[in-house]
Amino acid sequence: MELVRVKSKFQxxxxxSLRKAACLKVGDILDITFENGHIVLRLVTIARKKS
Known part of the structure; x- marks a missing residue:
């Protein structure tokens, strides 16, 4: 478990270690929900539109 502090703008x-484990990159989109008393972040995969 890792602890983080909520900053003044709720950031x-x-x-x-978690960014690496999730292979997060700048510009990735995360879905955030509140489930059973927990804040949950999920990486969203968006298919690129074929032109």
């Missing part, structure tokens, strides 16, 4: 920083 958090995802720890490096």
């Amino acid at each position: 958090i920083t995802i720890p490096v």
Whole structure:
């Protein structure tokens, strides 16, 4: 478990170990929900539109 602090604009920083484990990159989109008393982040995969 890693602890993060909620900043003044309700922002958090995802720890490096979790970013690496989830293969997060700048520009990725996350879905955020509140489930059973927990904040849950899920990486969203968006298919590119063929032109």
